[in-house]
Amino acid sequence: MAFLEVNKLNKYYPIGDDEKFHALKDIDLSFEKGELVSIIGESGSGKSTLMNLFGGLDSQFTGDIVVNGENIGKYSEQEMVQYHKERVGFVFQSFNLVSHLSILDNVTLAMTLSNVDKETRINRAKEILQQLGLKDQLNKKPNQLSGGQKQRVAIARALVNDPDIIIADEPTGALDSETSNQVLDIIQKIAENGKLVILVTHSELVAGRSSRVVTIADGEIIDNKYTGPIKEVDSDFKMRELDNKQTNKNLSFFSAIRMAFLNMKEKLGRNLLIALGGSIGIMSIVLMLSLGKGVNDYLTDIMNENVNPLVVQVKMTEETETEAAKKEREEEEAAQEDEMNADVPAFPGGDATADENLGPDFQGPPGTQNDLYFEEENIEELEAIDHVEEITEGFTAFSFTSNAIEYEDESYTYMNFGTISPDMTPANLMFGEMPQENEILITEGLATSIVDEASEMIGQEVLVKVEVEGETLEGAYVVSGIYNPGDAVGPTGFFDSVFMTMETFEALAEESDQSIDANVIYLTSESEAFTIDIKNQVKELGYGGSSADILIDVFGQLLDIFTYILTGVAAISLLVSAIMILTVLYISVVERTREIGVIKAIGGRKKDIRRIFVSESFLIGLFSGVLGVAIAYGLTIVGNIIVERTFDATVLHITPLYAGAGILISTIISVLAGLLPANKAAKLDPVEALRRGD
Structure with missing residues (x-):
């Protein structure tokens, strides 16, 4: 049995209520490791659709796609995630590098999603980048590289998890001829190292480098010819297989926090403004609670000033009155009332006593x-x-x-x-x-x-x-x-x-x-x-x-009501900040559509996508809370100095409980606001995400 085998593969796209477009028609193909296959055809012929099915980006089809004896059409969601992590690597025409990540982080992204330890993933990425001539570019951002260098980074990312299949979509489409040849040399070497490399292309140059060319038109294979063994090329690229592949591991919470933090740094100005807006609400709430406690403490101190604390x-x-005492008291009161009614003259306008x-x-x-x-x-x-x-x-x-x-x-x-x-x-x-x-x-x-x-x-x-x-x-x-x-x-x-x-x-x-x-x-x-x-x-x-205890309780209740009302008014600003966070994260989902598609293509789960965006809202909320508490603390110092000079008293008392509650409330509200956009991001179809990102 071939390593990758396709039997009676059909793909339909709905175009109306009861109509469907037949994109792929009874495709039968088989491929072995070590092949360099070019799939060529005109735009709309179905070659990109075929690529998405091979790569597991699209699972809505009929027929069989068997990889190493396993039918991926019957995979569960978790099995498909593992397929993306272990079996297949993607190289895209437009590179699809994550702009806010360094070159090293872009390459290690796939291993990060697999929760590979830091030392292993960095060493692996450095090794591959060095083989691809990028050892001096590790800490640069994608926008600091040339087109050829970007494509090499994309190849390194596809290779880092040591997959069995490399799928490249127009890998030279955005490159000049000289750079294209350099990239093709690397791709040929990858195939020589025992990988199955499938190229989707319009280019005759690319097809001429292949050991096999499959031509597709109108969703049907019209030609499938072998062009001979892969020709030797002058390239120093050598790839070492990964010693221990990571299985059944997923993106960790701390890795998600780090990815969210790196994205926040990219949009630092915007995120600072959002955090500042959220901090105003937290600051107001903490100040109101501190004012209520301060006034309550002040009144209590005054009331207790001349009272022995012991x-x-x-x-x-x-x-607490005993039954006997209660009965005796009631009898005495009744007797006194009768005596007073008999002896004391009525007041004008009635017969009541004084x-x-x-x-x-x-x-x-x-x-x-x-x-x-x-x-x-x-x-x-x-x-x-x-x-x-x-x-x-x-x-x-x-x-x-x-x-x-x-x-x-x-x-x-x-x-x-x-x-x-x-x-x-x-x-x-x-x-x-x-x-x-x-x-x-x-x-x-x-x-x-x-x-x-x-x-x-x-x-x-x-x-x-x-x-x-x-x-x-x-x-x-x-x-x-x-x-x-x-x-x-x-x-x-x-x-x-x-x-x-x-x-x-x-x-x-x-x-x-x-x-x-x-x-x-x-x-x-x-x-x-x-x-x-x-x-x-x-x-x-x-x-x-x-009497002091009674009045303290009364004043305390009045102050509590006063404090809660003011705190409720201040909390309105938290609602505004939650709406801001919701809006900004929705914008972030749109801006990072391509990134979401890439993460899913290299093995990111829905849960991983959701975790990244929720982590971002968590960091915004945490920073807002800390900033709000810091501002409130500063205003408390200034306010107490002014009040003490004027009234010889301090009326703003921030406690660790209020500070902690402020930070916690800010974080919870921010996370709740981030859930909707996070779910939206998690539900994006990878094919659509990559297409819309282009």
Whole structure:
């Protein structure tokens, strides 16, 4: 059996709904290795169609094409890919070199697609290029070579994988006569080395160099004659067979990245503009996220500035209230309501009490009013929280009208009453000392409402009135210190306040035959590192937090909404950049149609083509993301310098998470935008791609 045998080969092209053009008609041919065959015929005779079928570029035919005993018409896609890599090499009339690759890279392209190791493919390519007289041209680009040199590079590329068949389409069509003879000398030597060389040509000169001439007309073989053995030619070309052919290997991810990078360098200006456009969106998103975090951190720092970082404030909620306590509270509230409705006259226009006119759910400022008390089991539950070092019981009461201090026959109202907590330290004092038994601490605002200088109240005795559960408790106490709440959040910072120790307050209650239970608990953490965990566990158990915690959560939610809205607006620019990438890659597919055809002809899979174009979009997205983060970082430095000089604060906080997310988002969007053009490139028919590229 001949090495290449064709039996009853027919090829049809559809030209209408039900019409077909019969391009090849019952072709029967056979060829052996070592032959130099010229297929000649007029334009449209079918010779190029026959070449495409021999080379496996076109698999739509009837009949048999048998190569070394295997019918390539029955090949799977993967088997056809291996056929292109191992069995056949192409030499084209217009050379079809990849313009952005060096001569060495053009020749090694076929081996790169086979994932041959770098050292092997470079040594192999250098060896063949040296044999073809191109050892000094390795790092040049195709546009720096003459026509003859380009054709030699094309021959080297066809030979690098040591194929059994070389198919050359008008190999001298673009060359002068002297260069044509030099190229034909090389082709003859290739045949002498045992390759089957098939030339498709119009040239009588080329046909005269062949050992056999097949003439085709109107899709039929009209002549098939042997012209004798290949004549000896004066050429130094010698070709060494490849020691180990690579099989069942494909283009690696890193090779695809390198090919994409080389193409991007060729269109550097255009790709930089695209990356810059994409980076604007990433920069905007990172800046918005950084602004949101910076403002949130700034507000949190202000709120926590005068709060002991080891102390967690806990308040009861209806969720954590015991059933017995809840029932008792509801009964007391019902009794108080009945008493108030009976004794208090109605307001004009209705019969509601003063408190009811403030609204049925009115509880004062956030976190200031708490009528729920801790039971023993609540305290035990809080004690069991990990890393709690100490528990301190406390009491707070808020009133708009009933709480007052009397001094020198004058009454001065204050709204917030509280017991001393662990986060109140001597560092918070403006004057005086922390209160001991029968002493109180008052805020600066309350002190200056009584006297001109706050310090004058130190050591003065005052009558303190505080409303607890509808009853006013009174007691005489000495002012031991003036408290400065600073920027503290909650009733302590917003309102005039009075503080005493829990022991002093319990003694005051006993004088009025009242029993006082704690309505606030302070948990002291073993370390600042555990404070957040303790707060989270308190929330999980259903307890409430401090006023500062509540406001921090509210501000945080508002800032999150604000940040997300601005980030969404900034993300519109990402959509624009995705459209730009999509458009540019579509243009790239059109510009590189010939390259795609060549890659498929030398063994590139659809997946390889797709991988190359997706890799290009990946690199664009990656560079856009890095550039966007870099610009955002620079603007953050400048912005924080300006804000710090103006407001003594920094409000732009870029975190590694934001930077990484920006780069990742940019890369993902770019890759997604590149999928459509990559699929379009992968689906191109190699014959059409080569034809349109010419």
